[in-house]
Amino acid sequence: MGAVPQEVRHGARRRCDRPRPVRLLPGRGRGAEPVRLRRPLRGDAPGAVPVRATPADAEGQRAALPQGRGQVTHAEPPAPGWEALRKLARDAMSRAYAPYSGFPVGAAALVDDGRTVSGCNVENAAYGVALCAECGLVSELIATGGGRLTHFTCCDRHGDLLMPCGRCRQLLWEHGGPELALDTASGVRPLSELLPDAFGPSDLDR
Numbered sequence: 001m002g003a004v005p006q007e008v009r010h011g012a013r014r015r016c017d018r019p020r021p022v023r024l025l026p027g028r029g030r031g032a033e034p035v036r037l038r039r040p041l042r043g044d045a046p047g048a049v050p051v052r053a054t055p056a057d058a059e060g061q062r063a064a065l066p067q068g069r070g071q072v073t074h075a076e077p078p079a080p081g082w083e084a085l086r087k088l089a090r091d092a093m094s095r096a097y098a099p100y101s102g103f104p105v106g107a108a109a110l111v112d113d114g115r116t117v118s119g120c121n122v123e124n125a126a127y128g129v130a131l132c133a134e135c136g137l138v139s140e141l142i143a144t145g146g147g148r149l150t151h152f153t154c155c156d157r158h159g160d161l162l163m164p165c166g167r168c169r170q171l172l173w174e175h176g177g178p179e180l181a182l183d184t185a186s187g188v189r190p191l192s193e194l195l196p197d198a199f200g201p202s203d204l205d206r
Contacts, residue, residue, distance in 0.1 A: 082151075082153065082183055085109070085110060085151065085152075085183070086153050086159070086161075088106075088118050089107055089118060089153050089155045090106055090159045091118070092106035092107065092119055093120055093155055093156070093159070096122070096133070097121070098121055098123050100123050100127065100130075101123060102157075103156070104156075105120065105133040105154065105156060106118065107152070107153070107154040107155075107164075108137070109137055109141075109149045109151060109152040110149070110151040110152075111148065111149060112149075112150050115144065115145075117141045117144065117149075118137055119134060119135065121133045121136075122135075132164075132165065134154070134168035134171050134172060135168075135171065138171050138174075141175060149172065149175050149180050150176065150181065151181045152164075152172060152176065152182050152183065153182075153183035154183075161184060163182075170199070172191055173191060173195055173198045174200065174201070176191060177191070177200075178190060178191055178192035
C-alpha cells in the first residue's frame with residue numbers, strides 16, 4: 001500500500017484527538033462518574049436529544065434491543081371448531097358453479113395463523129378443466145398470505161362430509177402435509193392415512 005499523505009494523517013489525528021462531549025446525567029452531583037452521551041444519529045426522530053452512549057455506539061451501531069430469557073414462543077392457532085368449519089364449507093358449497101353435474105361441493109380449512117379459507121367447485125363446458133373446491137381453497141390460502149393448512153373439511157350438496165379426490169389430496173399434502181387433520185365420516189384422521197407414502201416437495205431434492 002502507498003504512504004498515507006501527511007495532511008490526511010494530520011487531519012485524521014486532529015479528528016481523533018478532538019475531545020468528545022462529556023456531561024453529568026441530571027440528578028448527579030459533583031464527583032459523580034461522568035457519563036458519555038452520544039449525539040443523535042441519522043434516522044433518529046426530529047428533536048432527538050443526546051442519550052447515554054452504549055458499547056454498541058462505540059462500534060458505530062445502535063444499541064441492541066433488550067434480550068429475553070432465551071426462549072422463543074410461538075402462538076398456537078386456536079383449536080378448530082369443527083362445526084364452524086363445516087358451516088363455512090356449506091356456505092361455500094351454496095355458491096358453487098356446477099351446472100353440468102349438479103353436484104356442488106364446498107370446502108373449508110383452518111390455517112396455522114388462525115384464519116380460515118374456503119372454496120367451491122367451478123365447472124366448465126370443457127369438463128376436464130373444472131376446478132374442485134380444494135383448488136379454490138388453496139388459491140385463497142395463497143392469495144391471503146400463505147401459511148399451512150392444519151384442519152380441513154369438505155361437504156356435498158346435502159351438507160354431508162365428503163372426501164377429497166386423489167388430485168385434491170395431493171394439493172392438500174403440498175399445503176398441509178402429513179399432519180393435516182381431515183374431517184371424515186370415520187372421525188378426524190391425518191392426511192398421511194389417506195395419502196400414504198405421498199409424493200411431495202422433498203422428493204424433488206433427491
